[in-house]
Amino acid sequence: MPHHVTPQLMFDGNAEQAIRFYVSLFEEAEIVRLERYGPGEPGSEGSVKQAEFTLAGRRYTCIDSPVKHDFTFTPSISLFVECESAGEFERLREQLGADGETLMPPDDYGFSTRFTWLSDRFGVSWQLNLA
Template sequence: MSGSNQKVTPFLLFQGQQAEEAMNLYTSLFMDSEIKNILYQEDGSVLHATFSIKGQNIMCIDSAIKHEFTFTPAISLFVECDSIDEIQHLFQSLSESGDVLMPLGELPGMEKFGWVQDSFGVSWQLSLPSID
C-alpha cells in the first residue's frame, strides 16, 4: 500500500474463489471505485488483491484453506451515501441474493439507513446523513 496514508485497511477473506467476483460486483456498484491490483495463485484463485470504494482501500484474498467460519454482521462496512438514489440502488443491489438485516428507513441523524448482507456474506451499513 505504498503511497497511501491509510493505516487500517479492511481485509476480506473469501472462500471458494469468490474474491474476484465480489470485487467486480463492488466496483460496478460504487462510484469512485476500482480494482487496483490482483495477484493470482496457479489455480486462478486470488492470492492477494486491493480494490477501493470511495477512496477507501480494501484488501482481499481467496483462502487456500477451508475454514469453519465465514463473514458475520458483527463486522460490517459502513458507507456514507451522497444521495437517495445512491442509497436505494446500493441497498437493492447488495441485498439481491443476500439478506436485509435492517430495512431502509429513517434513523435519528440520518435521512435513510439500511443494513444488508450481500450474497458473499459481507455486511454493509448504508447511510444517507440528514441535511440540516
C-alpha cells in the same frame, strides 16, 4: 514510518467476482492489483492469492483462502456507506441486497431518517445511511 490499517476480506473462492461487483457500484473505485494462484501453489489455480482494490478512494485487500474455515463474514464488522441522495441509497440497497439478507429494513430509526443494514450475496455486511 506511518502505519497503514487496511480492511482485509477473506473469501472462499469468489473474491474476484465480489471485488468486480463492488468496484462497479462506486465512483473512485478500481482493482489496483489482482494476483492469482498458479499451478502447484496452495490455493486453487486461478483463485485470488492477493488483491487490492479501492472503493470511494479507500483501500481494501482480499484473498480467496486456500484453507477451509468453519467461519465466514459476520455482521459485527460492516462497511458503512454515507449516501448523498435517496437515489444512491435505493440503488445500493437494491444491488447490494440482491440475493443477500436484510438485517434492518430501510426505515427512520431515530439516529437516521433513512438507514438499512444488509449482507450481500457474498456474506459481506453493509450499513447504508442517507446523509
